Amino acid sequence: MRPLEGLRVVEAPGRHGHYAGRLLAQLGAEVLLVEPPWGAAVRREPPLLATASARDRSLQHLHLNDGKRGVTLDPATADGRALLWRLLRTADACLLASSDGGMPPGWPGPDELTEMQRLLVVGALTPFGRTGPKARWRATDLVAQAAGGIAALTGFPDDPPARVGGEQGLHMGSIHLAGAVLAGLATRERTGRGIVCEVSLQESVAASVQPDIMFWDLRGEVRGRYGEESAALGVTVSRCLDGWVATYLVPWHWDGFVAWAAEDGLAEPFLDPRWQDPAFRQENKGQVDDALRAICARRTAEQAARDGQARRLFVFPVHGPEQLLRDPQLVTRGYFRAVRAPDGRQATLPGSPWRMNGEPPRPERGAPRLGQDNVGVWCEELGLARETLAALAGAGVV
């Protein structure tokens, strides 16, 4: 039995929060993605497959909606609205996500939801949270990363601030949305009442700059982009024979570093007793970084990581997706998840973040085709006659 089995979650088609539903679906919750009849926006976003139907081509959709059931409904119509309420009465939780502080068209807001259904746990992810002067401001991933403070720290000092790639602002907001809803459900266990759980995308991003906050509070330092000129010892990204290697040294790495340098005949300068003083190391960190670069330059990324890690140093290859797909660590652990792509081929997705008692919880299905579960949910579960469903479909309601 999967850990969240028996939990029913209705997810509104909010682009910013889909990953929250995916996490809950991986853990065994039944997540029902409710899309408008023309499909959620994510279905039109690149990367796109060349040869599949227009509504199913998006690999964003394949990733973000993996494991969910899919129904269609236009809640802006009276019939659609009535049907939505019938569905919500069967749900434990509802996920709402918005890019402008409002609700998806036709959807009731969090307060109306908890008022109408007192047991419902409502998770609301908005760009800036539900209160405060910017509550109705809009944000895309890039804008949220700027507002939350990560962009000002990312990249090189002589470039503009940069975002963290792969929509990490949205992923972080969604991770907090999943956590919030689970915490809300735990609250319901204690109070017997539903609750609104609120997540701000800006604050979710701000949570990823926690160390930097304290630089201003305790030292009055405004932090900027440091590129590769980190203040810390041995933090470099070095070119190697076939790519890049990232290194990071902490104080107890010193002897391991010198021994590694010795292997390449580069240890001589570091044998001077002055290097025993951490302050001296810090003042002359350029020499340490240069030695690490020289060591990496003679090795492949994999060799550098293996040799460095054998000396217990923090050395890691810089991977792109092709390397990830064939990394023996991930492959032998059975990490990846095979799903059927909409064009019929087999696609690979990342697996689960967790193993529970050795087993990664996995969803039972891939991302839904548009309206895939309409009959199953509207007719078989909620008792709608098939003719009624056909009529609603004809009227553009489902």
Next chain:
Amino acid sequence: MGGALPFTGLRVLDLSWFAAGPVCAKVLADYGATVVRVESLARLDSLRVNNPIPEGYEGYNGSGYFNNFNSNKLSLQVDLGHPAGLDLARRLGRWAEVLVENFAPGVLHRWGLDYETLSRENPGIIVVSAPACGSEGPRREYRGFGFGIKAIAGLSWLTGNPSRKPVGPPGAFPDFVINAGQALVGVITALRARERTGRGCLIELAQYESTVCVTGPAIAAASLGVPRRGRMMNGSPWACPHGIYPVRGADRWLALTVTTDTEWAALGRVAFGEPWAADPSFATLLGRKRHEDDLERAIAAWTGRHEGEALAAALQEAGVPAHVANTNRDLLDDDPHLQARGYYRTLVHEELGPCRYDGAPFRLEGVAHGPFRAAPLLGGDTDTVLRDLLGIGEDEIEALHASGALQ
């Protein structure tokens, strides 16, 4: 306010260090859990002596880096290398409902603090283990945290200027939300399952695997041979303009994105009078993409003449997503929205006085969440934990101090 905190009474043993484990446990503390952070001078969390530390401060309690991840916790100082210290840790293993750790694989087993051993006497315990790459597999011995994980897991490949080194996201980026947050999702899920089964669970969150999870589209595209660019700075294949542009002031910047032609028209109203704003060849995404570089330069020249906050407000008013690139200073002192929401908390630290702390990463409406108490001093709660949580008598506590186990 003042509704029920969901985790009041939950007993958490935090044996982790650095960031991912401590941040996960911190959120449980924000929502009511009693969290005992185990520390020792014999194995000091190096964050305790890492900057940011106030100028001139000497000691183990001045690091904002450490303090921010450990607010609301109790610090128990105990040397697990000492037999009496290890015995205490095992008693805490029987006391705890949740144990969070990020030792290298095998370390807990050696101490008899692994899930298998603990769950024999404490079947409800939930152990969260966060090794760098996993407890088995060819990289099982790998050590490291966010600094290296961002590289190996693909985030550096996705981030920044394509013509420069892939330095990736700043610092230990994956630790704070991606790994701490997904660990938290796992813990609350296991607590829910425990209600039904009476059994706890061993949750392994390999930091590498957890971070690859958020690169899904790139993985899927590579598996199907769909072309996809890696690093592309702030650009977007389906939006234009989409970037971070200079505004008035030293190192001041504004992010703005135009995803639809409606938003483009709205931007044009704010930039009324600019030649590009009225140029019909930019009216569609295709047209804007065709002259993207020219357009980006023209927009940067325009934004550069404006003050960031005012321009962001005007763009938002018109319906264009925009915001200044907040610095750490802006977040704490200059963003009126965050101030109105009270995201950051001021808590009085025993040695540093009033300091700002991150609030909880989400809010349960009507529930007054933490953090309520500043980070503990190293070992500041040792006697309290032994006496009040483990029920150890004063004589035995004194003997433990004398034995050297509490260092």
